Amino acid sequence: MARSSEIMVKKVACVMVVMCMVVVAPHSEAAITCGTVVSTLAPCISYLKSGGGAVPAGCCNGIRSLNSAAKTTPDRQTACKCIKSAAGGISGINYSLASSLPGKCGVNLPYKISPSIDCSKVQ
Ligand SMILES: *[C@@H]1O[C@H](CO)[C@@H](O)[C@H](O)[C@H]1NC(C)=O
Numbered sequence: 545m546a547r548s549s550e551i552m553v554k555k556v557a558c559v560m561v562v563m564c565m566v567v568v569a570p571h572s573e574a575a576i577t578c579g580t581v582v583s584t585l586a587p588c589i590s591y592l593k594s595g596g597g598a599v600p601a602g603c604c605n606g607i608r609s610l611n612s613a614a615k616t617t618p619d620r621q622t623a624c625k626c627i628k629s630a631a632g633g634i635s636g637i638n639y640s641l642a643s644s645l646p647g648k649c650g651v652n653l654p655y656k657i658s659p660s661i662d663c664s665k666v667q
Contacts, residue, residue: 576619578626584610585627588645593636603651611651617667624655624663632659 576637588598629636639658646653655666 553603563582576614576622576626578622578630580613581610581623581626581629582600584667589637592638592642592645593634595639596641597636599648603645604651607646607649607651607653611646611653620654620666621663624661624666627657628661628663629661631657635640 584606585603586658587600587606591600591603610623611623631639631642642657645657655661655663
């Protein structure tokens with residue numbers, strides 16, 4: 545009696561683990577993580593805290609590679625959320641510089657970098 549219920553518990557646990565893997569797997573395929581986004585855009589931070597001037601080459605390269613890495617809507621929304629929360633944690637960001645930054649780099653980012661951006665509307 546005790547033995548068979550133990551086997552039952554193991555079977556149920558097994559099924560649950562498999563179900564979890566099936567449910568979780570598609571989400572873990574998102575190509576973009578916040579760590580990637582933040583390190584990619586790190587060269588932009590000193591520029592965004594300054595009064596303007598020339599955009600550092602490393603910053604444009606970062607925006608370009610971020611834009612080509614985030615091709616799908618979920619990836620773009622993830623990147624958007626990461627940018628928003630990272631920028632919100634840095635004081636002294638000049639958002640008028642930030643929103644014009646992709647244009648200055650010749651990149652057509654599908655959203656503007658701003659503190660009030662609605663990432664759920666990013667396509
Ligand atoms: C942001 O940058 C723009 C363009 O260089 C500048 O005119 C503006 O004064 C800056 N704003 C702040 C708050 O530093």
